[in-house]
Each structure stands twice: as structure tokens, then as C-alpha cells.
């Protein structure tokens with residue numbers, strides 16, 4: 435397996451969606467030999483993990499409540 | 515390094531065309547409905563759902579009650595998804611005020627259109643689709659009527675091939691305060707083309723599957739996959755400059771922090 439082939443499978447590895455045992459073995463073998471691909475895999479995983487665990491657009495509690503009330507008031511007005 | 519850069523051309527080709535011709539999501543006021551020809555007829559579906567019983571998604575019952583006039587059921591649905599909808603709107607519009615408006619309008623529009631919602635689609639995916647359309651409409655307003663699509667600004671090959679191959683510190687985010695980290699993450703993702711940003715936000719941050727992301731954005735599954743890979747690699751590349759295995763003092767000196 436070349437680095438390019440490895441890169442083409444990066445998403446499948448991250449999403450853990452490689453089912454074929456043979457492919458899995460090839461990928462693991464490449465990772466043992468190639469430090470660069472290992473770094474790319476690990477840091478891409480970390481990138482996703484950081485964005486998942488730190489929400490960058492969080493509404494403050496008060497603003498969220500204000501908007502929630504506004505939404506529900508508008509919905510109730512629609513009903514009548 | 516050599517091994518990876520050598521294959522640039524091949525990788526690009528394997529990712530497919532940069533702008534697939536059939537996926538432009540135009541603004542039609544959020545009224546587009548995804549085709550559902552492959553799903554069973556609604557009545558057949560509700561029979562299946564009542565048989566499925568406890569495997570049924572909890573939103574199905576809430577939507578049913580809301581449809582029947584139970585506003586508190588809709589309140590529960592709004593509570594459950596309002597924060598996600600706000601974040602998605604903010605990712606697309608990049609503007610707090612617009613995102614707040616989109617959040618309100620999307621929930622109101624979904625409420626008005628509940629009768630059109632088909633129980634065989636996930637309520638969340640359907641809601642996200644409405645929010646995406648509302649967001650694009652806001653952008654269009656700001657640009658005085660110019661068409662806005664999720665495909666804009668994708669003519670870039672940046673970040674398709676990893677260049678920065680130095681390893682990161684073990685827990686790189688711990689080298690920054692929460693505020694600093696927030697700044698870094700915001701600035702980094704804001705630099706991505708909108709079409710990449712949104713795919714990454716829906717698929718990797720807000721928990722939609724690849725298929726649901728495609729449905730919510732009106733894109734093909736291959737288009738979502740190719741964008742996701744490019745978004746992930748570009749973010750990784752850009753974050754590398756902050757998260758390298760090196761001391762914080764060195765970063766201060768090189769003026770990385772603002």
C-alpha cells in the first residue's frame with residue numbers, strides 16, 4: 435500500500451468503516467512502516483475530536499431562553 | 515514526505531471533480547422537498563412503525579402529538595435541537611444576529627409545515643434542511659438578492675495533500691486557555707470554504723450520518739464524502755501550526771498567538 439492509497443482510505447479509517455480484513459491488515463502494515471501517515475491519521479482524528487468537544491458557537495443561557503420563548507410564542511400564535 | 519507528495523495528482527483524481535454539476539443547492543425559499551420515491555407509502559409506513567413499537571425513534575411520537583395540536587410536545591422538540599440549529603446557522607452565516615433569526619424562523623417554518631413532514635424521514639435531518647435553506651436565504655438578503663449556494667468558493671485544492679507532517683503535542687489543546695482555544699478553532703474553520711465548513715459541521719460535529727448530511731444539504735453522497743475528507747485535511751493542516759509538539763514559549767516568540 436502506498437501513501438496515496440492510504441490517504442484515500444483515511445475517512446474510512448477514521449469512521450472505522452473498513453470491513454474487509456485483508457484491507458485492514460494492509461492499512462495496519464502501512465502504518466507500522468510509515469510515520470508520516472501515522473501522524474496524519476492521528477492528528478486528523480484529534481482535529482475532529484477537538485471540534486466535537488469544544489463547541490465554538492454556544493449561545494449563552496439567557497439568550498437561548500429568550501429565543502426559545504420567542505419561538506414558542508410565535509408557534510402558539512399560529513395555532514389560534 | 516516524498517511518498518505522500520508524489521501522489522498528488524492521483525489523489526485529486528480519486529476525489530472526483532471539484533464541482534459536481536448536479537449538486538448546486540439553489541434558493542427556493544426552503545420549499546424543496548427531497549424525493550422519497552424509494553420509501554414506502556406513508557400509510558404503509560405508519561403500520562410498520564406501530565409494529566416496530568419500541569424501536570421507533572422518540573421524535574416520531576412527539577411529532578405526532580405536535581401535529582395533533584399538543585404545543586408542549588413541540589416545545590420538547592425545540593429544546594432538544596435548538597442549540598444544534600443555532601450552531602449550524604452560525605457556521606453558514608458566520609453572523610450571530612443572522613443565526614438567531616435563522617434559529618427562530620427554522621423552528622417556526624418547521625411547525626407550520628409539520629403536516630408535510632413524513633414520518634419515514636428523521637425529524638432532525640428534516641429540520642436541519644430547513645435551517646440550511648433559511649441560512650442561505652439570510653446570506654442572500656445580505657448580498658442584496660444574489661444567489662447563494664452551498665457550492666460556492668470550492669475552487670480550491672488547498673489542503674488536499676498533507677504538507678505538515680510533524681506530530682502534535684499529546685494534548686495540544688491544554689496549552690491554551692478556553693478562550694484562546696475557542697479563537698483558534700473559530701478562526702481556523704472560518705477560513706474554509708462554506709461548502710466544506712458545513713459538511714464538516716453537520717457530519718463530524720452535529721452528529722448527522724453521511725447520508726443525512728447529503729439529504730440535509732441536497733448534495734450527493736459522493737460529494738459529501740469528498741468534501742468531508744478535504745475539510746478534515748484542511749482543518750488538520752491549519753491547526754498544525756498551533757498544536758505542534760513544541761513549547762508554548764516558542765509559539766509566543768513566533769507571534770502565533772494574538
Ligand SMILES: [Zn+2]
Nearest residue numbers: 437440468471
Ligand atoms: Zn504512508
